[in-house]
Amino acid sequence: MKIVFMGTPDFAVPCLQAVLDDGHEVCGVFTQPDKPKGRGYTLTPPPVKELALQYNLPVYQPASLRTGEAYEILKELAPDLIAVVAYGKILPKEILDLPLLGCVNVHGSLLPKYRGAAPIQWAVLNGDKVTGVTTMFMAEGMDTGDILLMKKTEIPENETSGELFDRLKEMGAALLIKTIHGLEEGVLVSIPQNEAEATYAPMLSKELSAIDWTASAWEVHNKVRGLSPWPTAHTLFRGKRMKVLETEVFPEKNGEPGKAFSENGEFFVYCGAGAVKLTLVQPENSKRMAGKAFLLGHPLDKNTVLG
Numbered sequence: 001m002k003i004v005f006m007g008t009p010d011f012a013v014p015c016l017q018a019v020l021d022d023g024h025e026v027c028g029v030f031t032q033p034d035k036p037k038g039r040g041y042t043l044t045p046p047p048v049k050e051l052a053l054q055y056n057l058p059v060y061q062p063a064s065l066r067t068g069e070a071y072e073i074l075k076e077l078a079p080d081l082i083a084v085v086a087y088g089k090i091l092p093k094e095i096l097d098l099p100l101l102g103c104v105n106v107h108g109s110l111l112p113k114y115r116g117a118a119p120i121q122w123a124v125l126n127g128d129k130v131t132g133v134t135t136m137f138m139a140e141g142m143d144t145g146d147i148l149l150m151k152k153t154e155i156p157e158n159e160t161s162g163e164l165f166d167r168l169k170e171m172g173a174a175l176l177i178k179t180i181h182g183l184e185e186g187v188l189v190s191i192p193q194n195e196a197e198a199t200y201a202p203m204l205s206k207e208l209s210a211i212d213w214t215a216s217a218w219e220v221h222n223k224v225r226g227l228s229p230w231p232t233a234h235t236l237f238r239g240k241r242m243k244v245l246e247t248e249v250f251p252e253k254n255g256e257p258g259k260a261f262s263e264n265g266e267f268f269v270y271c272g273a274g275a276v277k278l279t280l281v282q283p284e285n286s287k288r289m290a291g292k293a294f295l296l297g298h299p300l301d302k303n304t305v306l307g
Helices: 010-021 047-054 069-077 119-125 161-185 217-226 291-297
Strands: 002-007 025-030 035-037 042-044 081-085 103-107 130-137 147-154 234-237 240-250 260-263 266-270 275-283
Touching: 002 010, 002 047, 002 069, 010 025, 010 047, 010 081, 010 161, 025 047, 025 069, 081 161, 103 161, 119 130, 119 161, 119 217, 130 161, 147 161, 217 240, 217 275, 266 291, 275 291
Parallel strands: 002 025, 002 081, 081 103
Antiparallel strands: 035 042, 103 130, 130 147, 234 240, 240 275, 260 266, 266 275
């Protein structure tokens, strides 16, 4: 099949690799423009572009899809299908209508739940037990198109967003190939999304990072793993910011929310219900360390309250 691939970040890379490995003709790759990164603001290509260049694929990086230029390029490429994975741009109707088999998107949630930019992180932040990936026909709205296929997976209670991200990007690649085969064979039937069940997963921001110790221990734990690896949960320890990187939940321990205490040398904090053990922290201007190691240099007193 002749395919145009549209994608930008790490999440999209296994999908492009899978399309290539499956023997399809990738006649063009659309990705976001290179961006400055690091302290030296070095212009850096997106991960999808890096992979595309390894295979000498034609790469297009339009600043906008609405000028008409992208449409003319796509019209000339004449793909049977456009596969879109975390591209980061809305496709106008004229592009959606262009390929014979349509535009197919891979999304990191069980739609219509968690439409938007950060579905994987919000599933973890909200303490969901199950999530998955969805392929769908693209429509003009954000993640509103008819569903083609879904694949579910359980979320272990200690899995971070980063770990789930790595699993779902591989699941998404396999589901994309299954979807392409189904469209080729004409055996897939799309199903409209239930709008009444739709939820939204907005982009993460650093404003989400501060831990509210009046929340339950499970809510604190979910925030810590949901904001890993970015933007990372944090609290204040004696007026200085401390990142909280890993926690364990102890629902049977209760006390004043935010109050820190030690048991057998381990670093605990009471929450609104239950307590958490801080197993991995990063003090301000310091390296990561076990909570137990942190307490060796910062012994607690009976009045130590975090936040």
